[in-house]
Amino acid sequence: MTLTLPINDSKRLQLPPLQIPTRLLLGPGPSNVHPVVQEAMNAPIVGHLDPAFLALMDEIQTLLRYVWQTDNQWTIAVSGTGSAAMEAAIANATEPGDVVLVGVNGYFGNRLVDMAQRYGADVRTIAKPWGQVFSLDEIRTALDTHRPAILALVHAETSTGARQPLEGVGELCHDRGCLLLVDTVTSLGGVPLLLDAWEVDLAYSCSQKGLGCPPGASPLTMSSRAVEKLQQRRTKVTNWYLDMNLLMKYWGSDRTYHHTAPINMYYALREALRLIASEGLAQCWQRHQQNVEYLWERLEDLGLTPHVEQEFRLPTLTTVRIPEGVDGRDVARRLLNEHNIEIGNGLGELAGLVWRVGLMGYNSRKESVDRLMKALGEVLPKTV
Ligand SMILES: Cc1ncc(COP(=O)(O)O)c(C=O)c1O
Missing domain, CATH: 3.40.640.10 (Type I PLP-dependent aspartate aminotransferase-like (Major domain))
Structure with a gap:
C-alpha cells in the first residue's frame, strides 16, 4: 500500500553531510579532548x-x-x-x-x-x-x-x-x-x-x-x-x-x-x-602549572603582559592585556580564520581589554603554546 499524506515539503533542506573544521581550542572552553x-x-x-x-x-x-x-x-x-x-x-x-x-x-x-x-x-x-x-x-x-x-x-x-x-x-x-x-x-x-x-x-x-x-x-x-x-x-x-x-x-x-x-x-x-x-592528580596539576608558566614566558617574549598578579593567576586560563592600538577582536578573528586557533575575547568589564587564553586538560601541552605563539607572531601588528 502506498501512503499518500499531505506533507508540505517546501521546508525540507537538502544538506551535505556534516563537516566541522578542526580547531585548536585555546579559549575559555570547551577545549579539545583526548x-x-x-x-x-x-x-x-x-x-x-x-x-x-x-x-x-x-x-x-x-x-x-x-x-x-x-x-x-x-x-x-x-x-x-x-x-x-x-x-x-x-x-x-x-x-x-x-x-x-x-x-x-x-x-x-x-x-x-x-x-x-x-x-x-x-x-x-x-x-x-x-x-x-x-x-x-x-x-x-x-x-x-x-x-x-x-x-x-x-x-x-x-x-x-x-x-x-x-x-x-x-x-x-x-x-x-x-x-x-x-x-x-x-x-x-x-x-x-x-x-x-x-x-x-x-x-x-x-x-x-x-x-x-x-x-x-x-x-x-x-x-x-x-x-x-x-x-x-x-x-x-x-x-x-x-x-x-x-x-x-x-x-x-x-x-x-x-x-x-x-x-x-x-x-x-x-x-x-x-x-x-592514570596520570595522577598531582602530576596533572603540575603539568598545567608548567605549561602555563611556559606560556607566560613566551608572552613576555612577544611583549605581552598577563592581567592578573602572578600569585593569583590561574594555570588553566590566562587573561592577556591587549596592547594599545591593537584591535583585539581582529587578532582573535585572524587566529581562527587563518590558523584554526580559538582564543577568547574579554567579557564584561574586561571586554576589549584582554584576550583569554586557556590551557586546559588535553590542551595543556607545550605544543599548544608553541603553535599559538607562532600564529600570534604572524598576526600581531609588528609594532607590538
Ligand atoms: C566560572 C564559570 N562558572 C560557570 C560557567 C558556566 O558553565 P557552562 O558554560 O558549561 O554552562 C562557566 C563557563 O565557562 C564558568 O567559566
Whole structure:
C-alpha cells in the first residue's frame, strides 16, 4: 500500500553531510579532548538502567571524589552544562529568604547573584575589581556583617583569570554556621583543589575544561552539612530536574528512573576522569602549572603582559592585556580564520581589554603554546 499524506515539503533542506573544521581550542572552553575520550563517545548506546551503565555511574562517582579530593557521598554528574550544576547547587542549598553572600570579582559571580535571587535568596555581595581576589580578612568581615546561610565564591574566575585562595574560608564559614559553596568550573582537574581539607560544602564544575571532555555532564558534590540543610528544608526544591533528593535515587542504591541520562556523554566523562587518575592528580596539576608558566614566558617574549598578579593567576586560563592600538577582536578573528586557533575575547568589564587564553586538560601541552605563539607572531601588528 502506498501512503499518500499531505506533507508540505517546501521546508525540507537538502544538506551535505556534516563537516566541522578542526580547531585548536585555546579559549575559555570547551577545549579539545583526548582521542580516547572522543572515541569513547562512539561506543554503543545501552539503556540508562543497564547494569553496565550503572557500574559506569559508580565509577564516575568514585573518580569525581578523587579529582575533587572529597569523601562526599552525594557526588554526581548533572546532565547538562556547568550552569546546570551551578543551578543545582543553588536550588538545593537555598530556601526563600536565606541570606546568600556572593563574592563578585568577575562575570560568574554575577551569574551566581542572578541565580540565587531567582530562588528567592536575600542576596548580599562583596565586590573586587575584576582580576583581584578576596583576602581572608575581607571574607571574615563580610561574614560577620551579613551573617549569611551560604557564602558563594568562584574559585577560578574564567572572565578574569584569577584564582581565589580558599584555604581557611571553610573554617570561617563553619564557625558562623554558614555553608561554603564554590564554583570550580575552570579549576577542577587543572588547579589544586582539596575540597574536604578546605571544608567546602557545595561545589560544581563542568566537563569541557580541566577534565578534557566535551560539554554536557557536569560534576556536583554536597558535603554532609549541605545534605543536612537540604533534608531540613521547609519547602520543596523548586527545580524538579535538579532536585538532589530525586537525583540521588537514581545515582544512589535505589536506581529509580529520574531522567534518561545522556549515555555517551557519561562514557566520555568516565574516560576523561580515568585518564586523569592514570596520570595522577598531582602530576596533572603540575603539568598545567608548567605549561602555563611556559606560556607566560613566551608572552613576555612577544611583549605581552598577563592581567592578573602572578600569585593569583590561574594555570588553566590566562587573561592577556591587549596592547594599545591593537584591535583585539581582529587578532582573535585572524587566529581562527587563518590558523584554526580559538582564543577568547574579554567579557564584561574586561571586554576589549584582554584576550583569554586557556590551557586546559588535553590542551595543556607545550605544543599548544608553541603553535599559538607562532600564529600570534604572524598576526600581531609588528609594532607590538
Ligand atoms: C566560572 C564559570 N562558572 C560557570 C560557567 C558556566 O558553565 P557552562 O558554560 O558549561 O554552562 C562557566 C563557563 O565557562 C564558568 O567559566
